[in-house]
Amino acid sequence: MDAFYKQAGVILNSLARRDGSVKTMTIGNSRVKPEWKRKMYALICETLKYSQVLVEIINKEGLLEKSEKADIYTLLPLVHDILMARGGLQHSVGGGGRSEVVKLVISMKSQLRSSLGEIMERQGVKAKKELIPLHLRDENQMHRYVRINLAKTTKEKVVEYFQNEGYRLFNSSPVGEPKPPKLFSKSKTFVLDSHLPDLLVFPPLTDLHDHPLYLNGDIILQDKASCFPAHVVSPAPNSKALDACAAPGNKTSHMSSLMGNTGTVYAFDMDMKRLDLLKTLTAKAGCTNIVAKCQNFLDVDPLDPQYKDVEYLLLDPSCSGSGIINRMDSLVDHFALCVGHDSAVKGANKEQRLENLSDFQVKIIMHAMKFPSAKRISYSTCSIHKEENEHVVAKVLGQQDRFLLAQRKDVLPGWPRRGLETPLLTKEQSDSVIRASPEDGMNGFFVSCFVVDPSASPIPVEAKDGNIDETTSIESATNVPDDKIKQIRGTKREIDSKPPSSNASKKRKRTKKKRPKQITA
Numbered sequence: 001m002d003a004f005y006k007q008a009g010v011i012l013n014s015l016a017r018r019d020g021s022v023k024t025m026t027i028g029n030s031r032v033k034p035e036w037k038r039k040m041y042a043l044i045c046e047t048l049k050y051s052q053v054l055v056e057i058i059n060k061e062g063l064l065e066k067s068e069k070a071d072i073y074t075l076l077p078l079v080h081d082i083l084m085a086r087g088g089l090q091h092s093v094g095g096g097g098r099s100e101v102v103k104l105v106i107s108m109k110s111q112l113r114s115s116l117g118e119i120m121e122r123q124g125v126k127a128k129k130e131l132i133p134l135h136l137r138d139e140n141q142m143h144r145y146v147r148i149n150l151a152k153t154t155k156e157k158v159v160e161y162f163q164n165e166g167y168r169l170f171n172s173s174p175v176g177e178p179k180p181p182k183l184f185s186k187s188k189t190f191v192l193d194s195h196l197p198d199l200l201v202f203p204p205l206t207d208l209h210d211h212p213l214y215l216n217g218d219i220i221l222q223d224k225a226s227c228f229p230a231h232v233v234s235p236a237p238n239s240k241a242l243d244a245c246a247a248p249g250n251k252t253s254h255m256s257s258l259m260g261n262t263g264t265v266y267a268f269d270m271d272m273k274r275l276d277l278l279k280t281l282t283a284k285a286g287c288t289n290i291v292a293k294c295q296n297f298l299d300v301d302p303l304d305p306q307y308k309d310v311e312y313l314l315l316d317p318s319c320s321g322s323g324i325i326n327r328m329d330s331l332v333d334h335f336a337l338c339v340g341h342d343s344a345v346k347g348a349n350k351e352q353r354l355e356n357l358s359d360f361q362v363k364i365i366m367h368a369m370k371f372p373s374a375k376r377i378s379y380s381t382c383s384i385h386k387e388e389n390e391h392v393v394a395k396v397l398g399q400q401d402r403f404l405l406a407q408r409k410d411v412l413p414g415w416p417r418r419g420l421e422t423p424l425l426t427k428e429q430s431d432s433v434i435r436a437s438p439e440d441g442m443n444g445f446f447v448s449c450f451v452v453d454p455s456a457s458p459i460p461v462e463a464k465d466g467n468i469d470e471t472t473s474i475e476s477a478t479n480v481p482d483d484k485i486k487q488i489r490g491t492k493r494e495i496d497s498k499p500p501s502s503n504a505s506k507k508r509k510r511t512k513k514k515r516p517k518q519i520t521a
């Protein structure tokens with residue numbers, strides 16, 4: 001028994017130092033005996049959840065002072081089990097006898113219990129699980145979203161399959177509501193998503209990883225927010241689309257699904273391993289219209305004839321990932337704070353990192369805009385920072401004139417959470433981009449959509465052969481050096497540090513033509 005708890009203490013210590021994840025340190029840890037793994041995983045998770053109150057009890061009872069050999073990490077799992085576990089200490093788990101520490105904790109059982117009772121009384125709670133902070137409770141986990149893979153099946157077939165299995169279909173929430181209805185927290189229930197037609201929503205603890213429809217690729221388990229970009233870019237059947245930073249390919253296969261597996265989706269990623277995963281996952285999803293290439297998107301020549309008809313581009317480049325809610329990470333963060341081991345990234349580092357990411361994100365968008373037939377480009381991140389979202393959009397609007405922001409009515413108009421206000425964008429522009437937040441029951445996310453201005457006058461440029469190409473805009477000619485572009489255009493382009501009064505109004509001055517502020521695709 002002692003060896004089991006000792007090992008739990010070592011794992012907690014490593015977690016506080018952020019040496020790995022809960023799963024890798026328990027289930028995936030070769031030093032944990034196979035027969036202990038599940039128990040170890042459960043003990044660690046539960047200890048993390050209750051860490052605040054356990055630390056308080058250990059301190060109050062002076063356990064650290066009373067035991068010379070034990071540190072906080074060794075004591076925590078023991079105190080957890082003696083107070084919180086239904087069966088108390090796990091005597092049946094083999095491995096060594098009773099050490100001094102175990103004996104001490106057992107001998108102090110009644111004091112520890114009365115300490116717990118006092119805390120519960122002080123906090124006014126009746127059940128122990130109410131001591132777990134709200135955001136770490138099981139029932140507050142995010143909903144499970146199931147995307148129907150239209151490349152292989154239909155919504156009707158999938159709904160019928162679940163109903164035949166005994167799942168009950170509830171009414172969806174009204175369109176203006178970001179969260180599914182409350183009533184549906186019961187197991188074996190689901191609703192049709194009220195914003196995305198190819199999405200089903202299941203209660204938080206539903207696990208469909210072994211479900212036959214998941215195993216055969218008819219459904220994809222994908223967070224709702226991550227399903228927004230493909231809907232926003234909305235590639236037409238039989239068209240040519242491109243996913244610039246595609247792996248592991250959830251959004252690529254989503255575009256393929258919306259195209260009914262017709263046309264072509266070019267999928268780029270510069271990471272070979274991740275691209276291999278994309279190939280495996282999109283093959284499982286039955287997508288036969290995807291051409292996957294291991295290439296830096298910034299090195300792809302937009303004027304290569306094979307991409308001349310690419311109209312839809314989905315850009316989901318690397319970002320800080322600050323919107324991703326990982327419950328296990330939250331548990332560890334909470335635990336590290338409780339044991340006084342906070343290793344948060346310092347402000348200056350963070351700012352520099354965001355600046356680097358934002359520069360890269362702008363480059364990716366500007367490069368996508370060079371594709372001669374591009375007419376609709378979505379840009380998304382799973383970040384909550386303005387620097388990677390609204391500010392990137394503002395910089396791009398300030399650096400070129402060929403693309404405008406699509407209007408709200410063309411960017412999931414029924415989705416209520418829109419962009420954050422910033423002096424760099426007009427109100428209308430902020431309203432035409434979308435955000436998702438953990439408050440909506442999903443990861444933090446941002447999506448914007450650029451559409452080509454149909455009235456942008458074609459600007460003559462030197463094509464590869466040295467002839468003047470009247471049909472290609474200046475931005476599409478990647479072989480034209482930047483200084484040449486400036487010379488031909490006669491304008492100097494800078495990142496706007498001031499709010500663009502309106503992208504379109506700048507353009508009106510140039511073309512002396514009246515046009516709407518934003519363009520409908």
Ligand SMILES: C[S@@+](CC[C@H](N)C(=O)[O-])C[C@H]1O[C@@H](n2cnc3c(N)ncnc32)[C@H](O)[C@@H]1O
Nearest residue numbers: 245246248249250251269270271296297316318
């Ligand atoms: C946020 S992930 C994309 C997730 C993907 N869209 C999905 O939904 O499954 C960003 C990806 O961009 C790739 N990447 C980063 N820079 C790139 C570049 N310059 N060209 C191509 N891929 C790039 C990374 O390797 C990573 O796989």
